[in-house]
Every structure is written in structure tokens, then in C-alpha cells.
Amino acid sequence: MSSSLWATKLVTYSHRGEVRLGAYEDDAVIDLNRAYALMLREQGKPRAEALAAALVPPSMMEFLQGEEESIRVALEAIRFVKQQAARPGGTEKLKQAGVWFLRNEVVLKAPVPNPPHLLAIGLNYRAHVEEIDRGFAQPIQTGTGEPSYPVVFTKEGAIIGPGETIRIPPVVEQPDYEGELAVVIGKPARHVTRERALDYVAGYMIFNDVSARDLQSRVSQWTMGKSPDTFSAMGPYLVLKDEVPDPQALAIRTRIGSEVLQDSSTSRMIFSVAVLIEHISQVMTLTPGTVITTGTPEGVGAGRKPPRWLRPGETIVVEVEKLGELANPIARE
Structure with a gap:
């Protein structure tokens, strides 16, 4: 499984006091949980938010516990965001959905803030x-x-x-x-x-x-x-x-x-x-x-x-x- 689709850098970021899992690329941060939920909604899938919460939870530790399956679907979400961002008005739509942030809009935190060991x-x-x-x-x-x-x-x-x-x-x-x-x-x-x-x-x-x-x-x-x-x-x-x-x-x-x-x-x-x-x-x-x-x-x-x-x-x-x-x-x- 190659992670070279676009972003391979996972981050923990803070925006307006909320700390969440993201992916970083080219001075932008993608909220992976919201990106996957948006992708599922666009595909007409039911229970998009629940599936996203299970497969791409918004915290790094919960995400890592999903092992290779969570990484796989996160990369699908990154590919989806890349496609959306390339469309006219796509970036603005992603921003409104809380999926896309410029680097200067967020604070990067310790990537694994509470490791078990x-x-x-x-x-x-x-x-x-x-x-x-x-x-x-x-x-x-x-x-x-x-x-x-x-x-x-x-x-x-x-x-x-x-x-x-x-x-x-x-x-x-x-x-x-x-x-x-x-x-x-x-x-x-x-x-x-x-x-x-x-x-x-x-x-x-x-x-x-x-x-x-x-x-x-x-x-x-x-x-x-x-x-x-x-x-x-x-x-x-x-x-x-x-x-x-x-x-x-x-x-x-x-x-x-x-x-x-x-x-x-x-x-x-x-x-x-x-x-x-x-x-x-x-x-x-x-x-x-x-x-x-x-x-x-x-x-x-x-x-x-x-x-x-x-x-x-x-x-x-x-x-x-x-x-x-x-x-x-x-x-x-």
C-alpha cells in the first residue's frame, strides 16, 4: 500500500481550542475525520458520520488503534480532498465543511500527545x-x-x-x-x-x-x-x-x-x-x-x-x- 497519493504527514492540530487529527501538505491541514465523512456523504452512503468516527476517529491515538484499515481509508479521504480542491470553488467548499485549513489558521501539537508507552x-x-x-x-x-x-x-x-x-x-x-x-x-x-x-x-x-x-x-x-x-x-x-x-x-x-x-x-x-x-x-x-x-x-x-x-x-x-x-x-x- 503506497501512501504517496498526496499527504503522508499526519498531525495533531488545534483550531479554536479543538484538538483533532489531520494530514499536512503544502501549508494546508486536512481534517481526516471530516474529509472521510464528506466523501461518504458525496457518495450517498448512509451513516457517514458514524462510519467516519469508527474508521477515521478525530484523535491520533484512536486512529492508530485502527491500524492499517484506518490508514487505508484516510488515504482515500486525502485523494478525495485533492480531487475536490482541484475543482473551481473546491477549496472554499472544503473550508466551509471544516476539512481544509491554511497552516497559519491552526496550531500543530505533539503528533502523538498521549502515547501508551x-x-x-x-x-x-x-x-x-x-x-x-x-x-x-x-x-x-x-x-x-x-x-x-x-x-x-x-x-x-x-x-x-x-x-x-x-x-x-x-x-x-x-x-x-x-x-x-x-x-x-x-x-x-x-x-x-x-x-x-x-x-x-x-x-x-x-x-x-x-x-x-x-x-x-x-x-x-x-x-x-x-x-x-x-x-x-x-x-x-x-x-x-x-x-x-x-x-x-x-x-x-x-x-x-x-x-x-x-x-x-x-x-x-x-x-x-x-x-x-x-x-x-x-x-x-x-x-x-x-x-x-x-x-x-x-x-x-x-x-x-x-x-x-x-x-x-x-x-x-x-x-x-x-x-x-x-x-x-x-x-x-
């Missing part, structure tokens, strides 16, 4: 392991050398999306950045092999695993240092997997203004996306909407001489090839 991977790029071994500004308890198995931890706290502010709590003095590739699970995965692992993926997005190094270094468990509110930034889109045939061939970069801080490739991961899914699914079920953020390359602030912490007033930008860029301003609480 938010799992993160540490020490997954060789050069990042090496910079830790050379000495962090605030040493963290990791051991030395490449890990033999994936280092998996959880991130708690409030999730934010593109343009939302990373707010540094008063207790944190060493806020750091970690640009990463995140994978979103599209159907239940348990005891999955690496050969089949990518079949269980819905898509990919950018993630900034913001870290409080001073809190992280105090103990061997990283949850507190990784979980301040707003220290999990994701977006701007969930790009369907058909648009990313090889998640191990993506350029990844983190910058503040013109200052490039990280510049690497997902090809340099120690454990690939497929291996991570295989490994984690041996012990727990990865349900639709689960987010796995796959680790950061070298160049983090704690590894620099002198350390380069995030500063209020700056904007941190993470770019991943094919996925766009995620920008978040920095402020103190």
Missing part, C-alpha cells in the same frame, strides 16, 4: 558512547564501552510539540539537548523478529530527548533526569513509513541558530530500529501509538569543552531527513 534508548551511537567515555561535564552512571544490549528507559512528564516552549525547572542547572529519530508503533507487536519488525511500524517523527544532566548523574536510574515536564518534544509530523523505506539511512542534525551541535546519520546506530523492536517486544507488548525514541548521536552539550547547556531565549532545532524540523524555544519556569 514512551520508551527511550540510551547509548545507541558509537560516537556518543565515546564522548561519554572521554568524560561528561557531569559524569553519568553508564559503565564504559558499547552496551551489549539496548539501554531502555522511560520518559514521563508533559509532552510538547513544535513551537512549544521547553521550560527548565529551577532545580535543573544543566539542561541538555538530544536530537533523535522516533518510531511509532502501528499494530500490536509481541515476540517480533527483526526481519518483520518494520511491518509493525506506523511511521517516524523527530524527537528531542531533553535531559537534566545534573539530575541524571545523581543515580543509576535516569527517569528523574529525563522526565521534567516539557523535556519530551516531538513533531512536527508523524510521517508514514512508506515515505521512509530505510530508517537507517537518515541524516540527523541539531542546531541553535547557525551553531550546528549534532550532525550525524541513523546509519551509525549500534542497535537498528528493527533490532530495538525485536528486543523490547520479547518482554512487553508494543501497542499502537507506542513511541520509541532511538538514541542520540555525538555532540550533546555535556560532552563539549566547556559544556554547552541550553539557555533561555534560544531556540533548539532538530532536523531529520524526510521528517522536517522540530523547533522549540527555551525558557526558565
Whole structure:
């Protein structure tokens, strides 16, 4: 099934206080639930709204639980909108139906705002392991050398999306950045092999695993240092997997203004996306909407001489090839 009909970027957007599922393309946002209902009404189908609510519900999490069937009908709705928009007056009709919005009329939110699990991977790029071994500004308890198995931890706290502010709590003095590739699970995965692992993926997005190094270094468990509110930034889109045939061939970069801080490739991961899914699914079920953020390359602030912490007033930008860029301003609480 190809998702290249038109839009492959799924978003969670807000319009006049209402948060809904959409698709993004060319500075426009399509409301997928309303688009599918309109398509069914145009086709004379009964119970159009009920069918749309069941197959293309208006929230990202409910949509992902529909697995491949929901993606299929969403793509039908996108094709329909494209056809309507090409007709005279078509765009205006779509606007009146609440289907079509210009980018500046909506606010993009975290694509998967309430995942059932938010799992993160540490020490997954060789050069990042090496910079830790050379000495962090605030040493963290990791051991030395490449890990033999994936280092998996959880991130708690409030999730934010593109343009939302990373707010540094008063207790944190060493806020750091970690640009990463995140994978979103599209159907239940348990005891999955690496050969089949990518079949269980819905898509990919950018993630900034913001870290409080001073809190992280105090103990061997990283949850507190990784979980301040707003220290999990994701977006701007969930790009369907058909648009990313090889998640191990993506350029990844983190910058503040013109200052490039990280510049690497997902090809340099120690454990690939497929291996991570295989490994984690041996012990727990990865349900639709689960987010796995796959680790950061070298160049983090704690590894620099002198350390380069995030500063209020700056904007941190993470770019991943094919996925766009995620920008978040920095402020103190």
C-alpha cells in the first residue's frame, strides 16, 4: 500500500481550542475525520458520520488503534480532498465543511500527545558512547564501552510539540539537548523478529530527548533526569513509513541558530530500529501509538569543552531527513 497519493504527514492540530487529527501538505491541514465523512456523504452512503468516527476517529491515538484499515481509508479521504480542491470553488467548499485549513489558521501539537508507552534508548551511537567515555561535564552512571544490549528507559512528564516552549525547572542547572529519530508503533507487536519488525511500524517523527544532566548523574536510574515536564518534544509530523523505506539511512542534525551541535546519520546506530523492536517486544507488548525514541548521536552539550547547556531565549532545532524540523524555544519556569 503506497501512501504517496498526496499527504503522508499526519498531525495533531488545534483550531479554536479543538484538538483533532489531520494530514499536512503544502501549508494546508486536512481534517481526516471530516474529509472521510464528506466523501461518504458525496457518495450517498448512509451513516457517514458514524462510519467516519469508527474508521477515521478525530484523535491520533484512536486512529492508530485502527491500524492499517484506518490508514487505508484516510488515504482515500486525502485523494478525495485533492480531487475536490482541484475543482473551481473546491477549496472554499472544503473550508466551509471544516476539512481544509491554511497552516497559519491552526496550531500543530505533539503528533502523538498521549502515547501508551514512551520508551527511550540510551547509548545507541558509537560516537556518543565515546564522548561519554572521554568524560561528561557531569559524569553519568553508564559503565564504559558499547552496551551489549539496548539501554531502555522511560520518559514521563508533559509532552510538547513544535513551537512549544521547553521550560527548565529551577532545580535543573544543566539542561541538555538530544536530537533523535522516533518510531511509532502501528499494530500490536509481541515476540517480533527483526526481519518483520518494520511491518509493525506506523511511521517516524523527530524527537528531542531533553535531559537534566545534573539530575541524571545523581543515580543509576535516569527517569528523574529525563522526565521534567516539557523535556519530551516531538513533531512536527508523524510521517508514514512508506515515505521512509530505510530508517537507517537518515541524516540527523541539531542546531541553535547557525551553531550546528549534532550532525550525524541513523546509519551509525549500534542497535537498528528493527533490532530495538525485536528486543523490547520479547518482554512487553508494543501497542499502537507506542513511541520509541532511538538514541542520540555525538555532540550533546555535556560532552563539549566547556559544556554547552541550553539557555533561555534560544531556540533548539532538530532536523531529520524526510521528517522536517522540530523547533522549540527555551525558557526558565
